[in-house]
Amino acid sequence: MRSNPAGLSASSLDGPRIDAAFHTARQTLLAARNQDGVFEGRLSSSPLSTATAISALALAEQHVDDDQHADGKTDTAWFTGVMMRNELSELFTQSLGYLAKQQNDDGGWGDTDLSPSNIATTMLVEAAFHLTGVPAKYTGMLERAQEYVKVQGGVVGLRDRYGRDKTFAAPILANCALAGLVPWSKVSALPFELAALPQRWYHKLGLPVVSYAIPALVAIGQARHHHHPTWNPLTKFLRDRSKQRTLDVLEEIQPASGGFLEATPLTSFVVMSLASIGQADSSVVRNGVEFLLASVRADGSWPIDTNLATWNTSQAVSALDWEFDADFTGTGRHKEGHDAAPTEEELQTLDWLLDCQLKRQHPYTGAQAGGWAWTDLSGGVPDADDTSAALLALSTWRELYPNVRCEAIQKAALAGIDWLLDLQNADGGMPTFCRGWGKLPFDRSSTDITAHAIRSWRQWQQQLHLKRNDPPRSARIEAAVSSATQFLIKEQKPDGRWNPLWFGNAMQPDESNPVYGTSKVLLALEPARHDACGFAVDNDVLVKAVNWLAGVQHACGGWGVADVAKKRITKLHPKEDGHAVCSVEETALAVEALLPWAGQDAKIAQSVQQGVEWLCDRVESGRHTEPAAIGFYFAKLWYYEELYPQIFATQTLRHASQLAMQSTTAALAATV
Structure with a gap:
């Protein structure tokens, strides 16, 4: 110089x-x-976070047990005092309206209002609309989204985006499988049973997810095992035996706020996955739902983190x-x-x-x-x-x-x-x-x-x-x-x-x-x-x-x-x-x-x-x-x-x- x-x-x-x-x-x-x-x-508000939160709340609401009172009236076991079903429907309408306004000209969605479209967010938004059952008010919106996903390669394109890291690819595909958009066979089988081992061993196990994603490993892994179990009898036996222990691990590491990492997407994936396998009344799901409801913004959107x-x-x-x-x-x-x-x-x-x-x-x-x-x-x-x-x-x-x-x-x-x-x-x-x-x-x-x-x-x-x-x-x-x-x-x-x-x-x-x-x-x-x-x-x-x-x-x-x-x-x-x-x-x-x-x-x-x-x-x-x-x-x-x-x-x-x-x-x- x-x-x-x-x-x-x-x-x-x-x-x-x-x-x-x-x-x-x-x-x-x-x-x-x-x-x-x-x-x-x-x-920034996030279409991706908003879509996952909507999906999680919709699945939790669909799978929660209803209590029958002596007077013949029915209410929801744990939505009472938090949010009634009609209020939840209003939230869905508001949140889906927010998402509709965020669609880009190419038919896809980005992670913020300043971001270009990507296949992950677009697939998650599609899933949210399907899971709520709220019809799209904007003509051609979902059709354009489907075309965008097709052009980007669909499931193959999503996997190409994340490579061998299943931290996010597996939850996205699980969310889409829960919405009926992809078969469960497309969702990677995560070895959730490994979470039952001592924490100090995790870094030696070659897990297919990163260190902070143990909640996703357990929840997505259990959902996939429930909806599309492995053919291997030994693996199936081990996973069946480890279900309760790994659910206990989730409960042990869930923070007081209910939000894993204070992150809307991660918490949402845990909530929707567990709700779909009969765990909607568990403390993990309840606390996760309360976190989501407490962090929604006035316009019906969620940020990625608190x-x-x-x-x-x-x-x-x-x-x-x-x-x-x-x-x-x-x-x-x-x-x-x-x-x-x-x-x-x-x-x-x-x-x-x-x-x-x-x-x-x-x-x-x-x-x-x-x-x-x-x-x-x-x-x-x-x-x-x-x-x-x-x-x-x-x-x-x-x-x-x-x-x-x-x-x-x-x-x-x-x-x-x-x-x-x-x-x-x-x-x-x-x-x-x-x-x-x-x-x-x-x-x-x-x-x-x-x-x-x-x-x-x-x-x-x-x-x-x-x-x-x-x-x-x-x-x-x-x-x-x-x-x-x-x-x-x-x-x-x-x-x-x-x-x-x-x-x-x-x-x-x-x-x-x-x-x-x-x-x-x-x-x-x-x-x-x-x-x-x-x-x-x-x-x-x-x-x-x-x-x-x-x-x-x-x-x-x-x-x-x-x-x-x-x-x-x-x-x-x-x-x-x-x-x-x-x-x-x-x-x-x-x-x-x-x-x-x-x-x-x-x-x-x-x-x-x-x-x-x-x-x-x-x-x-x-x-x-x-x-x-x-x-x-x-x-x-x-x-x-x-x-x-x-x-x-x-x-x-x-x-x-x-x-x-x-x-x-x-x-x-x-x-x-």
């Missing part, structure tokens, strides 16, 4: 304009903080630098030193985040204490990405307020660090939930999660001076970072990019999002250029990534590998130019990753300048709050989160403003 000492000159970045945009962005983000001090956010409150809050406080003063207009560090005092609002959020840390072994995955989940609700499961985000947020607090909650924060941080260290896979990468599963998506090591862990480990090692104060733990961290770094280097594509796991782009041929992945890895590895702890990375690895990232910037100044918001953008701004192919989320992340390199190369400096101007344009036009469907949930399920663009824009504009200030100061000093 060519040296350019001047880098971003004082005139390259419009400091006052960036300051104004940053102030606007942070004001918008601050307004999203609720009375409990939490940045709960709002996930919320991402912990994930959003960790990232939001880092973007805001823990500054909750609405009138604060600066961009540099504030209230530093031993006499610094946080506000009550900041303490409220800190205490909430500390309380979210898992304090005991998790019954669902067997995870030990020390990690954080994406939500504070009972269905959350600790994972590496959310734990890293919380650790970074706590690190920022400790820098600002070293004497406030010092012992509690250090204790939480050390537990989180150790939790991540224990999770690391043998290949050096970080999985999401469980160490050693490794074969299927969302269990194997991934670049974005590994990069996040590296950042949290490095931050706390330096902040706590572990090399001096705790040599054994420091040695573990150094070994973990070294191994994780080598994993990332091996995962880099020949052109310099990295593909992430938890974020994607539905318009890409492989549905990946290398802008997100490359940005996250650069943020983790770039400090290694200045590291005195032996974590050095070959500069060619980083330069290749920087050049790739700058090279995919659009002429308008933004990033977004494909038209992630075409449906909405075209509808609202039909004459808009290249801005339509960009997203606030991807642009903000790319600019943040490139900022440290702007002082070394004129081309990168220009790229950063254009990216910052694009973000400022977005803020000034009030469109920095428009999300893109880049969230990649379990099993290729897309979502968007309304806080993502606000968080990412605030974080990047703060850093850009700081850089502009430094450039101006340096320029003034040079003239003296």
